[in-house]
Amino acid sequence: MIERAFSPAKINLFLYVTSRRDDRYHELYTLMTCLDFGDRLSFDYTCPGVAVVCDHPDVPEDCTNLVHRAATLFFDAFSRIKPFCKKKTGVCVSIHKKIPVGAGLGGGSSNAAVTLQVLNRRFGSPFSKQALMAMGLKLGTDVPFFIHGGPALARGVGEQLLICAPLLPYHVVVYFPGLSVRTSLVYENVNLALTKKVKTNNNAVLNAHGKGQPLDVKGLLHNDLEPVACRIYPALIRVREDMAGFKPDGLLMTGSGSSYFALFSDGLKAQQAFKLLSETTDEPHGRVFMASFLKGNDFTE
Template structure:
């Protein structure tokens, strides 16, 4: 697949806005969500091998077999980009250095898969266009296409229809992971869609040509479901707000909670305060910047 080792970084993401708008006959949920990458990264090293496809990761909850999303991405790329007669025959080992927590609502597995697709495509001379690569990513999972172009985006449908969104203040975020892994499938299964529809106030058009407003837009329909099972999420929100966050919310289906801070200094002060809080000894904290704009790739 490759001739020399490739090292790529895969960023986490947060959901700054998440509304569930319906459920399709196939069981997938329709939604409107504003996602933004953050500067918290997994590091993937792709190393050529004589044969086979292997995954190496020290995290106990990350599979090292064909069910790993990054491995599935590599296999799907080769099968799609090259006719069988010209398909690369050499193997690949994907080493994943996990920093993004697993089951945390930060999209780490999806980002890893997108990073593999992008790295292999670039290494092989871009046989797939960006739209084609995003279509391929969509076969792996609803969040994977978001990570292909980079930058903040408003997602609709099941998360597969993306529009770039640059009208975000340059906050610094403090991410707090309470070391509780949450099953996304479980959260959606327990979502009361009737109640979320009754309470719905915002729709996609409210974002058009407007800057994101914390007081108005910081919403997550999945948060009440996860809080019922893990009340620590509500506790973390209170602490973040008490230590100067302009807003605080759970990301995705959880369990990570993020606080938005106007300056890096305020975020670092809150980090120190929470670090010294006896209750937070089992939590993992990260300070990171929003990656609002799509990267420029030469």
């Protein structure tokens, strides 16, 4: 039997770096949402052991793949709490990659989170959502978010999650300039003296939540990692300039880059931007796509 699941991309609508910890990880205050654009995973339980296949050349298929690591972590934990269970613990996961790799869109983390959730359900839900999120954190700091579901506010390194008011919808145009960014390099180069304060955005989020109103993120877009990534990868400056030409309602780099997203309240303007960007991208690996904000975290198909 083959089970299929959708594995969405995420964007960071704002991201403030608030401090550097002793282990050199950074504490954040970030608002994230999933998009209705993503990868497709299929789970084949007839395989012995864990195996992964992926149709993207830059994604490893060995035990370093985040899906492989997620499945192994799950089965190890499962066999510890159910040592006498007779159910066969093997799976082959096929990944149909649509989310660009190293793009700030959380592709690998999303795949890992969906794998943990699908396996948990398949094996009788032995782990709570909290336990799965803790397991996910061992794989990457964005994994708990994908298990929690969005939109959500994340603090700490990304593990303290709070549900946020629903977001005012926008048409989202995402542009991946064909450049993979090394997340650790971007974080290492953050100058904490230059990162912005979080108060204004926090008030806006709490206000919307308190009034039960949808949150308009247009005026809140901010990413402390954007100037850092632009210094290391100057080609990103041109990406912002090109997208700004479409006069979107908002424009930002997501995560540690390299993708940018533009928000449009006008669907026609979004379509035009999408069409022109698709026609003019001369970078062979560049990608443009249109999406909407997604709610919730049940991605089983």
